[in-house]
Structure formats: structure tokens, C-alpha cells
Amino acid sequence: MSLDFAFYPGCAGKQVQKEAEWAARAVCDQLGIKLHDMPRATCCGAVSLRETKPAFSLAVAARILGEAEASGRDLCTICNTCLQTLSHANYRFKTEPDILEQINKANQQAGIPAYRASIKVQHLLWVITDQVDQKALKDKIKKPLAGLKVAPFYGCHNLRPAEIFASNAGEKADHLHRLITLLGGEAVSYDGHDKCCGFHVMLSDPAEMRGMVAKNCLSAKEAGAQVMITPCTLCDMSMGAYQGIAEKTVGKSINLPEMNFAQLLGVAMGIDEARLGVHRLHVDPKPILAQTGYPLTRSPCWR
């Protein structure tokens, strides 16, 4: 199977969480997954555009999906909210042909080619756990995690609503668990694994958002987690970058290293830590990784 995708990192992956994009590209290089840039792609509008301008949000999605379709590839992302937004639109285009026709008509008047609803919206995590040959993947693991206790944090928009996604979602999803096991780690069972990181109420309900971050991280820590991974740049931002801010709000120390799944995968593959952007993480995972006997790879000349 050819693993060629139109790559849609999302606004966060291009800017504040660019380390997730670096890590995604680094592991894909090693796994023979080709990620092709999408020069025409815009912001997907996230959960907001559907509320403010419902028809325009579908027009924007059709334009993005159409660019991938024209290149003959499925679209692949590393942001859960982009995944949900584009999957939701794609689900509607596939199941409501009259809506697709009306949106295409408006788009074509503006010079945007029609979308035929022929592609799938994929998450890079699904590609790695379901489409890459698992034996080949295992052969690339140079530094297995030796029982490191890892909390899988899926993020809402990777899971719900289950019917819109092109892969197992809802309670059936076990991608992160399988990845952790394959890397030689132990997936920690804890209450927060399918809960909300609060990203979308970060500005409107800041205390509540920070409460969510603290609750999820503490529940993972109490269950013995040494590190947390997520498949989403926005969850990374909440659970990682905002963790220190949440600590101050709730008045409790958390100190749980949080990484994008591609970063931990890259560590286990022995990819240089600078290339994975480990230095951009707020809670440094290096001490715990070193403690478990698996220090990161660092070559002095990269970057």
C-alpha cells in the first residue's frame, strides 16, 4: 500500500506546537510515509466557524478536501479538531449529496474546483497504528520504552461523535493504547483518558479549562503515569504548555511530562531529540526518560 498523504498540520502545528509537526515529519521519513504539503489549504475554521457561518464552514472544508482529492491522496492531520471538523464536513458531503452540490455550486462561482467527496480524512496516529506494517514499525524501535508508564490522552475530537470518523472511534478506539504497547511501554488505565483538555474554552472559561487540565493530569499521575501522550496539537497545548498555569490556578503541583505521540515514537526510534522538538516542551520528559534508562538521542550538530 502506498502511504502518500496530503498533509494538513493545522494552525497550531504550523505555529505554537510546531514541534509536533517536526516529530510527525521525522517519524514519517523513517516509516516511508510521504507527507505532501497543501499550499492552498487554509484554517479549517475549527468548532467556531460552524457556529458563526455554517454554510461558509462547509465551503472552506470542501476547498481543503478538494485540494487533497485533486492530488489523488487522502488527507492526513495531526490536530484532533481539524480531524473532527473536516471529518464532519466530509461525512455530510458523503451522506447528503444535495448539500455537497449546493456548496460546490457556490465554490465554483468563486473559482474553487468542485469536491467529489471521494477521499478519507485520516489522523497520522491511525495511519501509523493501522496502515503501516506493524512488524516493520517494530523493527524501527531502537530504544523500547521498557515498561515506561504512559498515560494515553486521546482528546475528544479524535473520538466523538464516533459515526463521522474513518477509523474506530468512541469507546472502541484503542490506537494510543496499541502504540504504547508496541513501543514497549505500559498504557496506564485512568479516568481522564477520553475526557476534555479544555482547549476550546481556554479564553472564555479560563478557570474551568485549567481545572480540566489539572483533573486529567492528576488522575493520570495517581494511576502511576510517568509521561502522558496525545495525538493532538491542541491537547498538547492544554495538557503540556498550560499545565504550569493550571498548577497555579488549582494550587497543586502536577509535573507530568506531556508529549505529542509522534515525539515519544521518535524517541523510541532513536531520532535526535532536537529534531523532535523536545526542548520546546514545558514539562521536560528527559529526567524521567533518563531515569528509566533510555536517554534521548542527541547529536551536537543538528540545528
Next chain:
Amino acid sequence: MAEQSYTFRIQRNQVAGNGRLETRWQEYKVTMPPNATILNALEEIKGKQDGSVTYRQSCRSAICGSCGMKISGHTRLACKTHIGWVARNGVVELRPQGNQPVLKDLAVDIGPFFKRVHTIRPYLDEGPEADANVGKTAYEQVNQVSQCIMCGCCYSDCTMAEVSPTFIGPAALAKAFRFVSDPREGKKTDRLRQLSEPHMMWSCARCAMCVEACPKGVKPMEAIVKLRTRGMQKGFNDGAGQRHALAFHVDIQKGGDLNEFTLMMRTLGLGGTLKETGAALHLMKKGKIPSPFPHKAQGFEELKKVYDILERNPLDVETKAADIVPE
């Protein structure tokens, strides 16, 4: 179907003399076919093994909404859930609903939940906006939410309610949409004004847990999305949630990507942004401050054109409910 042996791990709760809740776990073994319901098993346990196990039940048909409880991690109706769907290695774990005060074992006080529903006035109001003409398609929107049986499953699993004692919750908001979308309702604008206040519709984190939890296909979050659209159309835009949402279509037309650098200022204003200085400094430590000049997508000018086309000729793309045949 062949009978199997299952272990039911039930959270036993008792309010002690000092008012504190004492919690312990107790295990019961039952032998039943996998297509028996959780309620069948509870009746077996209460009837034959331990009469002190307390839970609420009535209709046995997913109509009365009494038997919602946390079953293997998520809130479901005991009468509608087959043991085989939720047993993990032969074990089923039962806990009372979340976000509500526990009375005993699996029974919660549903008073606070219903109080929230009552704040949105769950009945049609007379008023100037009432339309006597109810068209053939008018029921398509109302239908989606009229299936609600007030079981509280969505509120029990709501991730915002877990951290916010003041959030109104998904069931009340779905009920609010049932009235806002009913042509006969007389005070639609008043309702949207109330729903635009803090801790109402704009505090939903959009986690979609309510969509998964609802045993009747109500999709409360979809109703919340539609309420927000209607609220903004009425001009109730003075809140961080609304200002944040309104930034997206502007940025997409201007260049394609979201301008995250100015987003906080546009959402919170100068005062609010200054309050967030500590957070910004924290993020800056790791270079997590976006560029004020986001990348421009090729051909982004097309989006201004299609935006104008859709503003001139609005398209109704809201999801509609098919007629639901009551179970």
C-alpha cells in the same frame, strides 16, 4: 444465548451521620446470558443476593429515564444496556451518576439537575414572536430534541459540569433549543439573550461526551451549536466565546490561517489580555508565541468571493432530524 458468569463491582455509598459520603466497593456474581440487561442483573442481585443494594428504576423500556448510572465508565440506562456490551473480562463496574449528589449506592439526588432545566423555562411562552403558522418542516428541528427523557446521562458525563458547579449543562440547553426552534414560541429573542449569559451555552467545551452518552439520540451538543448560531444572529455577541468564534471567518478571508497572535486581544480585549500576562510569559519561555504575520494560503482570495456569494444567497445547511419512530 448461553449463560455466562459475570462479576458486578458495585459502588456502595452511604451518607454517614456527619453528612459525609462513605464509599466502598462490593462484588456480586451473576450468571446470565450476555444479552440480559444491566437492570436484569441488578434485579437478580437485589432480589436474591442483597436487598440493601439501592438504585432507581421504573419503566424498563428506556422511556422513564430513571435508571441512568455509570456502567463501565460511562453513563447509560441500565434497562437499555446489555451486559455483553459493557463487560470487560467478565467484570461490570457500576457507579452512581456523576456531577450530582449521591443519596445511597447508585441513587442520586436529581433535584439540582431539574433545577437547571427549570432555569430555561421548559414550556412555551406566549409573546410577540409566536407564529400561528406551523409549516410542514417546522418539526424537523424540534424533533431532534423532543426525544429527551431527562435521564441526566449527558449531565452525568459532561466534562464541563465536572469542573464547573454553575454550568447549566447539556440537557437544559437541548431543552432550550426545543423551544427556541419551535415556531409557536413567543419569546425566542429573550431566551437567546438569557442563553448568551455566562455559564450558559457559551461555556460548553464542545467535547461531544453528551452526544455519546445520550440514550435517545438527542445530540445535545448539536443543539448547542445551533443555539450559538441563532444567538449571534440576534446580535448577542458581547462575550469571550462569541468574540473568539467571530474571529475565524475574518481571518480565513484575510489570508487563510488563523491569526493566533491577535486572537487573544480580540477575544478578551485589552483588560482581559493584561490579566493573562502571566500565562503569556509562561508560554513565551518555550517560544510558544505565534507570529503576528501568519502564513498566507495560495488562492485565499477565493474565500472572500465565496463568503460574499453565501452572504448574498444564504444556504440553509443545518442538520435536520429524520422523523423518529418512538421505541
